[in-house]
Amino acid sequence: MHDILDLNRYPLDRPGSPEWQALVDRCRAELAQDGMFSLDGLMQPEVAQGAADALQGKFATESFHHKREHNIYFKDSVEGLAPDHPALQKVETSNFTLCADQFQGSPVLRLYDWPPFAEFLAATMDKQNLYTMDDPLARLNIMSYGAEQALNWHFDRSEFTTTMLLQAPDEGGEFIYSPELRSDDDPNYPGVERLLAGEDPNMRAITLSPGTLNIFRGKNSPHRVGTVKGDKHRVIAVFTFYERPGVRFTDEENIGFYGRAS
């Protein structure tokens, strides 16, 4: 994996070694404090950019155009909230998505299927084990956001989101979030309303660079991607792991997410 990853800086290939443990400890401390950590340049930036370049044609011809209106909960209704409550206002998400069966041989897929990657992530997230999915579509997705496109405000369904930026846009495309705006016990609807009005005092933004791995605790921290400006697309890989092996989505779920079954 030395040909695609910076394993001198990030010793993912030496699980259990003191330098591996030191990196895990650092990541865990950052997750506890900020709800995220990044490994800047884990994939060599030119390899990441090359992976994005290789997919340009496929994005143009065979990607799924994901475009929909949704609220921050991705739910039609929320118990205890009137349908016109400001916390339920609609936002629009638009991007182009490719699934794992459309980029076989990509370095991103090599990383996903490399067992020390899941082992490292599990250790940082304090999980016994993490497993790659068996689903040929959902296991790994690469999303492309062109001019005026964005992933809008949402809470994640899973505890963590694991991404790697492959190509940065010239402008926009920041990752914008509000750490722990709600908790498992307190939905904080007034806070959600303030956030959607653009008035959340705790809102933060980070700009990722190509090859950077980002782990984000997104279940209670709402986030969005800033609208991309200009011709250069924002291209990002989203890795999906589960705590049990063999997970697949139903055909119905895949048709909803990707417009087709596997």
Ligand SMILES: O=C(O)CCC(=O)C(=O)O
């Ligand atoms: O594109 C990104 O940086 C974030 C992706 C994300 O939030 C998600 O997939 O849930």
Ligand SMILES: [Fe+2]
């Ligand atoms: Fe998310």
